Structures are given as C-alpha cells and as structure tokens.
Amino acid sequence: MRLLQALFFPPEQPGGVSSMIPHLQEKFSSARWEMEVFSLPKRIRGKGREDIVFETFDWTQYADRPIVQKYMQTYRDYLWWTRLRLQKPYDLIHAHHPIAALAMKTAFPDTPVLQTIHSSYERELILNGKIEEGSPEHRFLLSIYRELEARTDRLITVSEAFRRYMAPHIEHADRIRIMPNGYDERRFKPVPHENELPQLMTVCRLVPAKGLDVLLQACALLKERDCPYVLHVIGDGPSREELERLAQDLGVYDNTIFYGYTLHPEEFMPFFDIFVLPSRAEAFGSVFAEAALCCLALVGTSVGGVPEQIEHGVNGLLVPPDDPAALADALEQVIGDPAYRYELARTACEKAKSHYSLDRAAIELKRMYLSYEGRGSRSL
Known part of the structure; x- marks a missing residue:
C-alpha cells in the first residue's frame, strides 16, 4: 500500500506531529507498505496562483482580512508545490493540517484523504491576541472544519476534548475518530x-x-x-x-x-x-x-x-x-x-x-489504512 503523510511544517519542526510521523516510517518498512512524508518548505512563498473555491462556504466574503489572505495564499502555495513535486499515485493520503488535506484532495480527487486535526489555529490566534472571538477571521477559520468534513474521507483528532470543541462546527461529530499521537x-x-x-x-x-x-x-x-x-x-x-x-x-x-x-x-x-x-x-x-x-x-x-x-x-x-x-x-x-x-x-x-506508544499508534493506523484499501484510484 502506497501511503503519503502530508504535513504542513517540515518534520524537523517541534510539535506533536514531528514527535510521531518521521518515526513511523520504520514501523511501515515492509513489502506491504511504502510511506513517504511531504511538507511545504519555508522558502515557498507567493508561488500559487490557482483560484480556490470551497464547497461549503464562500470564503471571498472574508477576503479583505490579512490573516485570511495569508491563509489562502499558503493554501495556493501548498497546492502549487504538491502539483510540482508529486507525480506518482498513492493508495491513501493522511494529512496533518487542514491546508494539506484540502490541497491534497484537490490534487488527488480520487484518492482517499484522511485528516488528523492536531490543534486549533483560531483558538491560538485568539489567545495570542491576533484576532477577536467572533471576528470575520474567526468565522472563516471555524468554517474550515465543515469544509474538511465535506471534502475528506475521515476526520481524526487527538483528544475527546478537541472532538467536543469541533462538534458545533460540523454535521457529524460522532464520526470523528479519536487517536492520540504515539511516541517512540x-x-x-x-x-x-x-x-x-x-x-x-x-x-x-x-x-x-x-x-x-x-x-x-x-x-x-x-x-x-x-x-x-x-x-x-x-x-x-x-x-x-x-x-x-x-x-x-x-x-x-x-x-x-x-x-x-x-x-x-x-x-x-x-x-x-x-x-x-x-x-x-x-x-x-x-x-x-x-x-x-x-x-x-x-x-x-x-x-x-x-x-x-x-x-x-x-x-x-x-x-x-x-x-x-x-x-x-x-x-x-x-x-x-x-x-x-x-x-x-x-x-x-x-x-x-x-x-501513547508508537507501536500502539502504528497498529491503529495500519488497521485504519487497510479499511480504505482499494477504494481510490491510483491516478492523478
């Protein structure tokens, strides 16, 4: 099974994703599995030009907000980098950032894309004094959860508390899978x-x-x-x-x-x-x-x-x-x-x-990945 782990930050950056994903490759090193890790380099800025349309809301109503502009340009850059660098097909893509998931589903529409949401960008912005609760930027970022639910094949998050946080912003919170990260x-x-x-x-x-x-x-x-x-x-x-x-x-x-x-x-x-x-x-x-x-x-x-x-x-x-x-x-x-x-x-x-062992996480992921085997096309 050919897998792609789609990160946002390069894997050497600190955080929960980097604690697990780079170390998973050893657990998937067998004839049955082939895993790659993909991310957006920091040097890629302002390259993407593609028009973006969301299925569940009109993002252009927030287009005058600098934070939204930056988010959407990063989405375009990620999509541009994906189309440039990824030429071979995959059986399944596991994304670890909303931008990664949406870009991958756009580039690989027939491939199952799973999305793990590791944290709340909008909550961090509020606590760090960058945006206000209920502001247009806040509403835009909350709308992304529903877009992810509509576009991806499975939503996953790392705690029951975060599933409850997401629940008001999607239609089927009961379908979110809880899967804490694993550590070597x-x-x-x-x-x-x-x-x-x-x-x-x-x-x-x-x-x-x-x-x-x-x-x-x-x-x-x-x-x-x-x-x-x-x-x-x-x-x-x-x-x-x-x-x-x-x-x-x-x-x-x-x-x-x-x-x-x-x-x-x-x-x-x-x-x-x-x-x-x-x-x-x-x-x-x-x-x-x-x-x-x-x-x-x-x-x-x-x-x-x-x-x-x-x-x-x-x-x-x-x-x-x-x-x-x-x-x-x-x-x-x-x-x-x-x-x-x-x-x-x-x-x-x-x-x-x-x-929270890496072995536990690898076993759970393998079971989940195999449940999607044969569901997608391996062509771009």
Missing part, C-alpha cells in the same frame, strides 16, 4: 539522578497561549515562600523578550534559564525533575507525554486534552488556568516531597508507555 520510547530514556535543587522545566513555543507569564508569577510566589527551584525554559517565540523582562521585574530572572529553540529537548529532559506547562488551551499536549516518558513529574492546567493524560493526584497535578497561586501550591507540593514527586513520575511514565 527509544527517544525518551529516564536517567537516575539526584539534583541538589529541584529542577523545573517547560518546553513550548513562547506565546501567550502557553501561559508562561502565569508560570513566572507562580515562581515569584515560590521564591517568597523560600521554596528552592531552578526553572529551565526551552523554546522560542514572539513572547521571549516580554517573558525575560517579566522574570526580571518579578525577581526570578536569576532562577530562570532561557535556552531558546532546541531541536531535541528529549536528550536532556530526563535530567530535570518536574515538567510544568500552564497552558490556556491544548488540543492534546504532546509534550506532557514526552515528559512522562522521561519520568518527570507533571504539572499542567485542566484545559483541552491535558486532563485526558493527567489524573490529578495519580500521575500528575492539575490546576486551573490563569491561577498563579494554585500553580505555586502544586509546584511547592512536588518540590517539597521527593517521594511523592517520584511516585507521580513513575505512574505517569507507565501510563504514557501503555497509552
């Missing part, structure tokens, strides 16, 4: 260690949606309570300078290390003690599973798919979003009780191995 355990190796000071760490893009301002405020409370810690912030983004200034203003800059972007944080993640990410929204939160596989204690917020990974008090701690005091209390609890911290980490690691 060989990339995440717990390392026995004993740090003199508890080491907190977070890995994310530095944007308001991730709530790192709340984390720094919680760290300031820890400092007031004489609760020892070091915070490691791994990642980059538009909020970095603002967060560094906030750390200085709060008096926690000397306790905080900003690393910037790191390609393989899993290589040194096991040497820390506690993973914390106070997100304001998460479709799933892949980095929690990655931290669990490194045997770190988990502290997160009760948003999106995070509570589907973390059972409060069993394999981690959950706090409300935008609550620095509650976050500080949770961190103080795991900082001050190493035995409890280890028990949470051990339980989280066991759950991640059983629920």
Whole structure:
C-alpha cells in the first residue's frame, strides 16, 4: 500500500506531529507498505496562483482580512508545490493540517484523504491576541472544519476534548475518530539522578497561549515562600523578550534559564525533575507525554486534552488556568516531597508507555489504512 503523510511544517519542526510521523516510517518498512512524508518548505512563498473555491462556504466574503489572505495564499502555495513535486499515485493520503488535506484532495480527487486535526489555529490566534472571538477571521477559520468534513474521507483528532470543541462546527461529530499521537520510547530514556535543587522545566513555543507569564508569577510566589527551584525554559517565540523582562521585574530572572529553540529537548529532559506547562488551551499536549516518558513529574492546567493524560493526584497535578497561586501550591507540593514527586513520575511514565506508544499508534493506523484499501484510484 502506497501511503503519503502530508504535513504542513517540515518534520524537523517541534510539535506533536514531528514527535510521531518521521518515526513511523520504520514501523511501515515492509513489502506491504511504502510511506513517504511531504511538507511545504519555508522558502515557498507567493508561488500559487490557482483560484480556490470551497464547497461549503464562500470564503471571498472574508477576503479583505490579512490573516485570511495569508491563509489562502499558503493554501495556493501548498497546492502549487504538491502539483510540482508529486507525480506518482498513492493508495491513501493522511494529512496533518487542514491546508494539506484540502490541497491534497484537490490534487488527488480520487484518492482517499484522511485528516488528523492536531490543534486549533483560531483558538491560538485568539489567545495570542491576533484576532477577536467572533471576528470575520474567526468565522472563516471555524468554517474550515465543515469544509474538511465535506471534502475528506475521515476526520481524526487527538483528544475527546478537541472532538467536543469541533462538534458545533460540523454535521457529524460522532464520526470523528479519536487517536492520540504515539511516541517512540527509544527517544525518551529516564536517567537516575539526584539534583541538589529541584529542577523545573517547560518546553513550548513562547506565546501567550502557553501561559508562561502565569508560570513566572507562580515562581515569584515560590521564591517568597523560600521554596528552592531552578526553572529551565526551552523554546522560542514572539513572547521571549516580554517573558525575560517579566522574570526580571518579578525577581526570578536569576532562577530562570532561557535556552531558546532546541531541536531535541528529549536528550536532556530526563535530567530535570518536574515538567510544568500552564497552558490556556491544548488540543492534546504532546509534550506532557514526552515528559512522562522521561519520568518527570507533571504539572499542567485542566484545559483541552491535558486532563485526558493527567489524573490529578495519580500521575500528575492539575490546576486551573490563569491561577498563579494554585500553580505555586502544586509546584511547592512536588518540590517539597521527593517521594511523592517520584511516585507521580513513575505512574505517569507507565501510563504514557501503555497509552501513547508508537507501536500502539502504528497498529491503529495500519488497521485504519487497510479499511480504505482499494477504494481510490491510483491516478492523478
């Protein structure tokens, strides 16, 4: 069976998709399977000129909005690159971004296209202050879900919480399949260690949606309570300078290390003690599973798919979003009780191995792919 995994970002970019798709190829390396990975290079900008028509709504009513213009031009660029680079037929295409799915279905109309929706672009834009809820840009992006439902052969998402989020914007939410990402355990190796000071760490893009301002405020409370810690912030983004200034203003800059972007944080993640990410929204939160596989204690917020990974008090701690005091209390609890911290980490690691293994994901995907075998044409 000839498969195409259609990504948006190149596979070396951070995120849940990159945690799984490049590593799947080994699981599909047999005479029965042939898998390729495709994405849009960053250098491709402004190449596409094709007129775009959606089946379920008229996108041109939003055409004067810069964000919509950028989205549609990216769609045209992806379609242009697809037609230029992909000349051979496929039995099935699995897309991991709405633009990828719509472009692939346009280029390969007779080939089954499955779409996994990993996150909410419109929610991120709202939380990051780029658009307002209910704005034309918001309505445009929400309309894309119905277009995906109409055009693709199957919608998949990574958590029950995100299925519920999508439900008002499509016709048949009950048909969405839930399939969390899988992670190759060989990339995440717990390392026995004993740090003199508890080491907190977070890995994310530095944007308001991730709530790192709340984390720094919680760290300031820890400092007031004489609760020892070091915070490691791994990642980059538009909020970095603002967060560094906030750390200085709060008096926690000397306790905080900003690393910037790191390609393989899993290589040194096991040497820390506690993973914390106070997100304001998460479709799933892949980095929690990655931290669990490194045997770190988990502290997160009760948003999106995070509570589907973390059972409060069993394999981690959950706090409300935008609550620095509650976050500080949770961190103080795991900082001050190493035995409890280890028990949470051990339980989280066991759950991640059983629920989010790459082998589990590969088996589920193979079954799903085979159910479409012979349904499409292998011609452009």
